Structure formats: structure tokens, C-alpha cells
Amino acid sequence: MKNKWILIACAGTLFSSIALAEDMGGEQPTFANLDTDRNGTLSVEExxxxxxxxxxWRNLDTNSDGLLEEAEFSRFKMMEESE
Incomplete structure (x- = not known):
């Protein structure tokens, strides 16, 4: 009986993870979502x-400062939309 509940819990976790992954797959990244430290730029890590x-990254970081400003990120968004 205990194994049955463990199996049910695992199945529930699996299905909810799949549903979450499908939801996230369609979402386009925004500058605000990626800028996790909220400093107005994106680092390589972000x-x-x-x-x-x-x-x-190398094509977008036009001023080669190692960060993406929102204007540089907008080029990425335009590239995504044209695909």
C-alpha cells in the first residue's frame, strides 16, 4: 500500500513537471525576466x-563591454521574431 502512494506521488510530480515545461517553452524571454539582479544590464551568467x-552573445554585445543593455537585447528580440 505504501508503494502505491509513492508511485502516485511520483506520477503526479512527473505530470506537473511536464505541464510546467510545456508552458515555459512558449514563453519568450524578456529583458526584465532575465535581468535577475535588476541592475539594468544582462551579464553572461544571466x-x-x-x-x-x-x-x-558576441554578436549582440556591440560595445564589447561584457554586458547587454536593453537596446542590445532588442536586436536579439528582432532576430527571434524574424525566425
């Missing part, structure tokens, strides 16, 4: 939360 943004 950008790593979005794989595509991390891959485009």
Missing part, C-alpha cells in the same frame, strides 16, 4: 538562462 541568447 544570459545563460536562454540558450539562444547565450549563443548570440
Amino acid at each position: 544570459a545563460a538562462a536562454n540558450q539562444q541568447l547565450a549563443q548570440e
Whole structure:
């Protein structure tokens, strides 16, 4: 009987995780969501939360200061929308 409840709990956790992952998959990252320290710029570490943004980092950091300002991030958003 105890194993049955453990199995039910695990199944519930699995299905809720899948549902959450599907919900998050469609959500586009925003500058505000990625700027976790709320300093007005994105660091490499913050950008790593979005794989595509991390891959485009060098192209987007036009002033090569190691940070993305909101204007630089807007180029990423335009690239995403054109795909």
C-alpha cells in the first residue's frame, strides 16, 4: 500500500513537471525576466538562462563591454521574431 502512494506521488510530480515545461517553452524571454539582479544590464551568467541568447552573445554585445543593455537585447528580440 505504501508503494502505491509513492508511485502516485511520483506520477503526479512527473505530470506537473511536464505541464510546467510545456508552458515555459512558449514563453519568450524578456529583458526584465532575465535581468535577475535588476541592475539594468544582462551579464553572461544571466544570459545563460536562454540558450539562444547565450549563443548570440558576441554578436549582440556591440560595445564589447561584457554586458547587454536593453537596446542590445532588442536586436536579439528582432532576430527571434524574424525566425
